[in-house]
Amino acid sequence: MNVAHVTDDKSISLKATEKRFGSSKNGVQALTPTTIDIAAGGMTILLGPSGCGKTTMLRLIAGLVAPTSGIIEIGGVNLWANGRRNSEALSHLGMVFQDANLFPWLTIEQNIALPLKLRGVKKSDRLAKAQDLCKLVGIAGFERRMPNELSGGMRQRASIARALSYDPGILLMDEPFGALDAITRDTMNNELQRIWMETGKTVVLVTHSIGEAVFLADKIVLLSPRPGRVQEVIDVTFPRPRDQSVSLDPEFQRIATYLRDKLDH
Ligand SMILES: Nc1ncnc2c1ncn2[C@@H]1O[C@H](COP(=O)(O)OP(=O)(O)O)[C@@H](O)[C@H]1O
Numbered sequence: 001m002n003v004a005h006v007t008d009d010k011s012i013s014l015k016a017t018e019k020r021f022g023s024s025k026n027g028v029q030a031l032t033p034t035t036i037d038i039a040a041g042g043m044t045i046l047l048g049p050s051g052c053g054k055t056t057m058l059r060l061i062a063g064l065v066a067p068t069s070g071i072i073e074i075g076g077v078n079l080w081a082n083g084r085r086n087s088e089a090l091s092h093l094g095m096v097f098q099d100a101n102l103f104p105w106l107t108i109e110q111n112i113a114l115p116l117k118l119r120g121v122k123k124s125d126r127l128a129k130a131q132d133l134c135k136l137v138g139i140a141g142f143e144r145r146m147p148n149e150l151s152g153g154m155r156q157r158a159s160i161a162r163a164l165s166y167d168p169g170i171l172l173m174d175e176p177f178g179a180l181d182a183i184t185r186d187t188m189n190n191e192l193q194r195i196w197m198e199t200g201k202t203v204v205l206v207t208h209s210i211g212e213a214v215f216l217a218d219k220i221v222l223l224s225p226r227p228g229r230v231q232e233v234i235d236v237t238f239p240r241p242r243d244q245s246v247s248l249d250p251e252f253q254r255i256a257t258y259l260r261d262k263l264d265h
């Protein structure tokens, strides 16, 4: 009898996962062996200074680089069984980068629908999905525009929609709002919180901004450099939905000051 293995498509688990670049003598240990479970449906923030291995950890989870040793499980499935990326595990993952990376010659809806086109979804279905996603991320009415007609914040909204096009349970984001001005960034943090609350995705977001981390996080995974490692995991429990006024809360200030001290060392 085949006993169903109960897993959650949205879970992420690292087991002694390590990444080195280059030779063992002259190389960089970007991530020391790390064992961590990332909560399904949670908002997990990877925080640390430049060069501490945040992008490496996210790219490991995304399957964009292979670990030097250890295991990564996505939805209970080994991402790299037999040295090959597992396509089922990959199907649970969507990725958003610092630059929206939209194709300039495609309309917004064509960009959003592109992953579906590559998966063989028929045109009417993928454009219907793109329209729904434009509503979700707040760019309804801009479906037929070209990327260069949109602001930076709107392009990032489109790139979030594209990452969600094939309904992955997990959204991975590498400094997605780092190139935006401060006001747009606050707006996008509010919007990300709303989208996350509406969709129930597992979000893993990389930032080096303490304010962004404390505003968004359920859990902050604090990384430290040379060699890259997880220093501490911090719970953040303000009620949701949060708005920017949470930053005036003494507890917010306390966590931010604590993180600032840790990052200064
Ligand atoms: N492809 C690569 N080849 C060699 N070294 C790399 C590569 N990617 C990252 N590194 C090194 O690994 C360390 C961590 O980098 P990264 O994960 O990009 O940090 P962060 O995103 O926190 O700034 C750095 O020392 C960086 O130079």
Ligand SMILES: [Mg+2]
Pocket (backbone or CB within 6 Å): 054, 055, 056
């Ligand atoms: Mg980085």
